[in-house]
Amino acid sequence: MKLVHVSRPVCSPRLATRHFSTTARRRIIKPITDLPDRTKPSFLERPDATLLSLQWPSPPRNILITKKKRTPGITDSLIEYTSHLSSTYPGINIILEPESASEIHEIVPFPVYTYEPAPPNGAPAHLSDKTDLVCTLGGDGTILRASSLFSHATAVPPVLSFAMGTIGFLGEWKFREYKRAFREVYMSGASDAYAKFDAPESNTRPPAPTSPDDPLDKPLSYADIRGKAMGSNRTARILLRNRLKVGVFGPDGTRINSSVDQDTYALNEIVVHRGASPHLKIVDVFVGGRFLTEGVADGMIISSPTGSTAYSLSSGGSIVHPLVSSLLLTPICPRSLSFRPLVLPANTPITLRLGEKNRGREVEVSIDGRSITGGMGVGMEVRVLGEHVKSDAGEWVGGVPSIVRGTDGIGMELKEQDHWVGGLNALLKYNYPFGDQDTSDGGGRT
């Protein structure tokens, strides 16, 4: 049975045995390769607006859910959330990270899917072909980890993020809003269906329940879905976050960032740093192919606008709105006091090279807070370019499509800038209260 092959690496032997118990057919961990192919949404421009509109051709089915690590109570929330999705929406398939899958597959009354762990410096296979929507339960770090699962994919599924404590900077929704938030995303673009919902007869025919035996590759139609409409032109709002395309090359010119010869996408930034060596590093910086300067510093950050509020900010960089198409070059503790943070057009290639003058080989290269392994040291080169998020045909592709709030907690339409200004207030402790400060969860950032 093919399944055994898949589930073994991720389950403890004890759990693996149980899979064959006759009474718990659904308690198995299935491989994502069993799932129907992904449903790709489109992102439409809205008049006079900078945020995009999410439009599903048919309802999303394959939902990847990631959760924060080392957090008490988080597994209960995961079970609550997946159970709600599975019982409320027809044809929903739950994909979990291998660890989470092992943890809960025996407890929940529906099958869970998972994938094989990623190779070093790589991303899990097939995941980007099978995932319709990503939901994260946690903080910014959880979103970064989710995004790293698609670090070699050009088309990342939309990401819906729930904060489990204080709202982070990248997150948007409180966990207790999950029912409303998921419905808003799920129904986004189903305007025709809504019309039908409103007609009384539309409720007579119940949607065909999906069963494990059903062929999975027949997409659902919004016509089959019952439920309360969200309002005919209420669609989920998308902030398309540009990423960085990063190539890391060893002293001998071999690519380090990926075993397949491919760039890695970063959501926040790439960092070159002295790491455990107590000495300054000397980094040659090239902008647009031209030598700019020799940076003598702890290290160097190349950040996206999204990452401007992360490490780059701590290192003295400005806060850049995610819709400013740009790259940030921010030195970390530079010796030269006049080496100030730079903001460059997104399409400017930047190269960092670790020259011969450096002592020792120790150096840390990390993408979005995850270290790259292997072959670091003198002669190494990091090449970065901003990701294009608009195709030549004018379609919006790439980036991390992040679902942001369109209304406040009590149904008021929010303005375009609200999600960002609100986040800034939370980050910088500015004086504007954003939503209710959910201090009862007792959380801290992350």
Added chain:
Amino acid sequence: MKLVHVSRPVCSPRLATRHFSTTARRRIIKPITDLPDRTKPSFLERPDATLLSLQWPSPPRNILITKKKRTPGITDSLIEYTSHLSSTYPGINIILEPESASEIHEIVPFPVYTYEPAPPNGAPAHLSDKTDLVCTLGGDGTILRASSLFSHATAVPPVLSFAMGTIGFLGEWKFREYKRAFREVYMSGASDAYAKFDAPESNTRPPAPTSPDDPLDKPLSYADIRGKAMGSNRTARILLRNRLKVGVFGPDGTRINSSVDQDTYALNEIVVHRGASPHLKIVDVFVGGRFLTEGVADGMIISSPTGSTAYSLSSGGSIVHPLVSSLLLTPICPRSLSFRPLVLPANTPITLRLGEKNRGREVEVSIDGRSITGGMGVGMEVRVLGEHVKSDAGEWVGGVPSIVRGTDGIGMELKEQDHWVGGLNALLKYNYPFGDQDTSDGGGRT
């Protein structure tokens, strides 16, 4: 005689008398309203390039030249430069600032044109309808002053800037390069003409000399111009610098920045500052219509990317490449240490309001280093938006079209980023030598 009316305000009585001397007809100062209408160039995109190409429909004729103040030797340079243009190029008309016009019109053997001084907070009338090209002799301050002459115009003529000492950040050319530089700009776009030049017969017919009696409104053709071709596809490169559209409103809602009900364009920035009051100011900041924070500070800067290397940099802002479509909000000496500089999309409206909590009325508002006068104080509001530089039809309009180097001093083609990286090196004393360091002129910045 109409002329007298014009020249009087700008000349000392002694000079004015001389205008009527019969032997010095050309020594008069003429009003710019006598000039033919402006020749508007277009700015073409070049394949794989971010800088634009300058394309004249017919050779430029009306040349405005501004010079730095209080600088020894600068008048001699002005005379040398205008004399060269006038004697080398057919049909050239020299426009000078009123002060310069008074100073040299008796010395040079050609007529000079000038305009009436601008009203308070305004720009000189007619200037933007008559000027084909602006040349500045000086530093960044001279460029700013030139740009302020077009602070109410949507279409600024191309600007060619010569440094008189050390090269500033906005300037590009050394004065000793003026012949080559002007020719490059003058011929830009005349590709057909070039072909003809190369043919021996093209030189036989001399261009018709323009005389004061000639009707001025018949444009020249490149076919009429003799001279050495620059090479058939050598066009001048344009960096289109976005400006800010600024409205300043008094406590009672009346517009202060301009007597006509119009926004003022800023090249660098607009500054709201405590000025001579020794106390902190409290400025309410709105981004995209939403209240962001109450800034308690010396003041607040809203800057263009061009201005990012000016006051904003001294106040802790990042250096933003002029092609990153954005606005910078940089607080000056804020009490809140977490009020960090922000970079926002160019199309985000920003409003600064001086609230009731402020003591006293004193406040300084300045645009590009020039104070605005009248009605400042509590209740005042500054509204800013980035300028659109691409029309809906895809044409490049607006901005300050700055002519940057396409080749280095000895004819080598420069890369796209070179002019900016080079300027940065000069500004920050980075280690890349840009052109030869012309220290012999003994100049300092400005």
Added chain:
Amino acid sequence: MKLVHVSRPVCSPRLATRHFSTTARRRIIKPITDLPDRTKPSFLERPDATLLSLQWPSPPRNILITKKKRTPGITDSLIEYTSHLSSTYPGINIILEPESASEIHEIVPFPVYTYEPAPPNGAPAHLSDKTDLVCTLGGDGTILRASSLFSHATAVPPVLSFAMGTIGFLGEWKFREYKRAFREVYMSGASDAYAKFDAPESNTRPPAPTSPDDPLDKPLSYADIRGKAMGSNRTARILLRNRLKVGVFGPDGTRINSSVDQDTYALNEIVVHRGASPHLKIVDVFVGGRFLTEGVADGMIISSPTGSTAYSLSSGGSIVHPLVSSLLLTPICPRSLSFRPLVLPANTPITLRLGEKNRGREVEVSIDGRSITGGMGVGMEVRVLGEHVKSDAGEWVGGVPSIVRGTDGIGMELKEQDHWVGGLNALLKYNYPFGDQDTSDGGGRT
């Protein structure tokens, strides 16, 4: 009658008339010259401690009280406070600023003393010879104003500061603590008296009440004072805040900062600033008599450690503990990014000179937030040196003796660093709660 002469400048005519009413003899405003001479305390070192101990030779009598301006309710607090002092402590004389004196002298049942307003750039005459103790009701600004009343005195009386809203950085006490706080200060050093208090017989003889007819120049003895002892070695703790000695000289070498040829003392800082001129200023900086650099900037701050948390902090300076004997040189928005804030030994003379290169004459010079008037401009020179607070004989003199908390609200002995660390937490919103956060007063800083 001499008194009339004094009260006139500070009272409205209507109030002045009432002075002569026979029934309200005490409702008059008296000149401070009528007061007995000041009682000077000494400041003793405590074993293993950095804060000093306040020791009165005899109980303080002449109490100057200043209050914040433009603050609702503050006059009521002033009346409450002065009434308490006057009715509780024998022989107390209340000194008020002229404005406050006019405001309340008719309401309170005891005489109030005041002084003639200070000459331009000067301090009120006689005040430092007559004041035993200063109490401030307000915020940091009120403390600064109080300190400016002694800006030409070498020996400032101890300062007890009550916050009327949120606690400022220089303040220490909440207004509602005033009874306990004043008693602690009043009794400080009366250890012998305490012993007597504890003996039952000590209470039998009531202290002789002072009456207006009594000769004022006979000092009280702690033996005459009844009341609850504070504990035999409970003395008020003094933080001796070093000041700056500042001389400002006009282009022609004449002293500007004072009509008498004397330095002015600053508690926070002296600032040289471009003021209302929109252009950079060029300031030559000399350290220890040696030319350091030409600062091109908005201006320059020379600050005491006390001032390090004020303007200098907003301009990028470090936070310096008030007991680090030093001067700070902090540039305001300097063009040179490598001109970083400097911390120098307190005994290093620093000179700032406004050189010939500056355009225009406009410049703002201010001490502790008060502008200096007259003769500013090119050629001006500011000379600064730290104040010595320990005499050659090892006595503590000079500085602003600030009374800080020795115990928390509920009687727990505080550690040496507590007052400063607590203040820092309040200023920077660090995470340590200092006392209870008295948000009910609804105050803001100042």
Added chain:
Amino acid sequence: MKLVHVSRPVCSPRLATRHFSTTARRRIIKPITDLPDRTKPSFLERPDATLLSLQWPSPPRNILITKKKRTPGITDSLIEYTSHLSSTYPGINIILEPESASEIHEIVPFPVYTYEPAPPNGAPAHLSDKTDLVCTLGGDGTILRASSLFSHATAVPPVLSFAMGTIGFLGEWKFREYKRAFREVYMSGASDAYAKFDAPESNTRPPAPTSPDDPLDKPLSYADIRGKAMGSNRTARILLRNRLKVGVFGPDGTRINSSVDQDTYALNEIVVHRGASPHLKIVDVFVGGRFLTEGVADGMIISSPTGSTAYSLSSGGSIVHPLVSSLLLTPICPRSLSFRPLVLPANTPITLRLGEKNRGREVEVSIDGRSITGGMGVGMEVRVLGEHVKSDAGEWVGGVPSIVRGTDGIGMELKEQDHWVGGLNALLKYNYPFGDQDTSDGGGRT
């Protein structure tokens, strides 16, 4: 033979053999234990001055010389320098680091002394009991390494530093000045001797040459030394650089910084840093025993004023003059933008604790650019206090006595501040030329 025991660890086998060659008795490496005990100078206050005066009781004999690593030509300079000392001054003994000793002992015609390498986190045994004077050939890093050889000694010998390329911040002398500089130091305090030199008869008796057979423990007298006097009151100037006393303790309370239970002295700083871990560290900061804040950052620096121009400056700290008695607490890339660098009194104890919230155990602790090894991680504690440099008896002890210039290159007396202001100019590229810019050595900083 005892010697073999010493030289073995530091020589390659091939070199060790040669020691026994009969013809090269002087080519041996001797243990420092063979040397006479150290001659301790005193440091005298000069009237109206902040720099101290060096006073030898008898001429220094045991000279430790350290040199920069990996620098071409440096060994030649070492040989030149030691040969000069050995041939010019009677009774001079040359101490070298083990590596240098191996490298040159066969080449030079005099014996060299060395010591056993230091244990982990420790300093070499006996060195501080035997060394009269330290000379460094290199840059700041070489001075730091020399100082680390005395990191467990309370009395560091005076340090005379020669720059081999560009002058660093801690260094003072150019290598080509070595003859004059050494003589100035050597003769410092020998005022009586000078008098004698001037008398003609003083030159008649040649100084007794020291031979290896002589008892080494009889100190020389200045009377025995021939040579040109420096001028009767010309003494070397000492800048006494305060150090930090540092204790590092593991999670279980055991001391890590030293095997013997002793604090380590740091000249620049101690750094706690995330090292190779790509995640933020959470450091609890205690000031004067009181919890200040939880620093969430890359790490934390506690620096001396001397170190203020090193790592702390790159991290945003102010520049603090070495004579300001203080400690700096400078966070590295803190998340909280309001965590600004602090300057505290030198006698304030500071503790950093790595709390339970930190993930993983990885952490880097380094002192003056040298990593500490062993037991780092959660629970670790760093305790720091400034070193006292004035004993209760008023003597100057401790610190690193750094010999600074008293005259410029051509004999002009320098002012007190000159050495520091000059260094600052060099560091920050301010505009004051300090000595001649010796660019011909082609050096860079280090």
